[in-house]
Amino acid sequence: MATKSKRQKAILRRNLFLAAVSVVLIAAIGLTVFIITSIMGGDDKNNNSDNQSGSQNQSVNNETEQSQEQTSSEPTPQKVMLGDFEGDATYERMLLVNVKNPLPEDHNYNENLMVFPSEYKWFSQDEVYRKLDKDMWPYLKAMMDACRAEIGEKEIGIISAWRDYSTQKILFDAQIEKWKNQGYSQSDAEKAAASRVAIPGTSEHHTGLAVDFNTTDQSFENTKAFKWLKENAEDYGFIMRYAKDKMDITGGIIYEPWHWRFVGINAAKEINAMGYCLEEYLQEKN
Numbered sequence: 001m002a003t004k005s006k007r008q009k010a011i012l013r014r015n016l017f018l019a020a021v022s023v024v025l026i027a028a029i030g031l032t033v034f035i036i037t038s039i040m041g042g043d044d045k046n047n048n049s050d051n052q053s054g055s056q057n058q059s060v061n062n063e064t065e066q067s068q069e070q071t072s073s074e075p076t077p078q079k080v081m082l083g084d085f086e087g088d089a090t091y092e093r094m095l096l097v098n099v100k101n102p103l104p105e106d107h108n109y110n111e112n113l114m115v116f117p118s119e120y121k122w123f124s125q126d127e128v129y130r131k132l133d134k135d136m137w138p139y140l141k142a143m144m145d146a147c148r149a150e151i152g153e154k155e156i157g158i159i160s161a162w163r164d165y166s167t168q169k170i171l172f173d174a175q176i177e178k179w180k181n182q183g184y185s186q187s188d189a190e191k192a193a194a195s196r197v198a199i200p201g202t203s204e205h206h207t208g209l210a211v212d213f214n215t216t217d218q219s220f221e222n223t224k225a226f227k228w229l230k231e232n233a234e235d236y237g238f239i240m241r242y243a244k245d246k247m248d249i250t251g252g253i254i255y256e257p258w259h260w261r262f263v264g265i266n267a268a269k270e271i272n273a274m275g276y277c278l279e280e281y282l283q284e285k286n
């Protein structure tokens with residue numbers, strides 16, 4: 001009997017010891033979680049009410065939260081086959097560049113570019129004139145391939161793609177010279193130049209998301225390429241950027257049937273259905 005009760009006592013002591021250890025462990029885990037949460041600023045109220053005086057840890061955490069919000073509000077991709085390229089109809093590129101929204105001279109004009117194959121050029125040109133945004137290119141390539149398959153290989157080609165600030169300045173200065181040679185004063189020549197060539201920093205070609213096809217002549221309107229683009233370009237995410245009746249909104253840019261801009265497939269269809277130009281569309285969206 002004595003040995004049995006000794007054993008029972010031993011078992012009881014062991015159980016008490018295990019219980020005590022468990023309590024200490026749980027307390028320790030609880031404390032650790034509390035400390036980590038405090039350091040990470042897990043309390044939303046803290047983040048919202050104290051953005052300015054927040055510690056470095058907090059501001060890092062705020063950025064993480066913001067990017068998570070952006071990710072979660074992104075639309076679900078809508079896959080669409082464009083030839084053998086799988087596009088996403090929800091993909092958008094909305095950078096607005098015009099007279100009222102110029103890019104600064106020190107903007108990174110070389111960002112996200114690639115050199116596209118020379119066979120897509122209207123005529124052969126150096127690599128420096130064959131640069132475009134590399135994420136937009138598969139959409140443009142698919143559009144040109146489809147267009148060429150339907151109307152003919154030689155019916156459409158890119159004459160103008162991405163341009164940096166200094167190239168635009170050369171074009172603009174040449175226009176001013178042209179008008180001055182015709183007897184215009186400096187300021188009149190500048191005005192005349194600005195209605196034909198975008199002032200450096202204000203050209204949509206700086207974005208790498210716009211192209212000119214075939215010729216910068218209004219006669220482009222009468223080509224098979226133009227007719228095809230009017231019917232099909234939105235399916236690839238492109239809009240004709242400068243319409244006849246939008247001059248006062250786009251910053252005085254004349255009707256340019258040759259100038260096409262990538263915005264994204266769903267966006268292009270919406271813009272066309274509304275009869276808007278990009279400026280009007282963005283104003284309504286914001």
Ligand SMILES: [Zn+2]
Pocket residue numbers: 160205210211212258259260
């Ligand atoms: Zn253009």
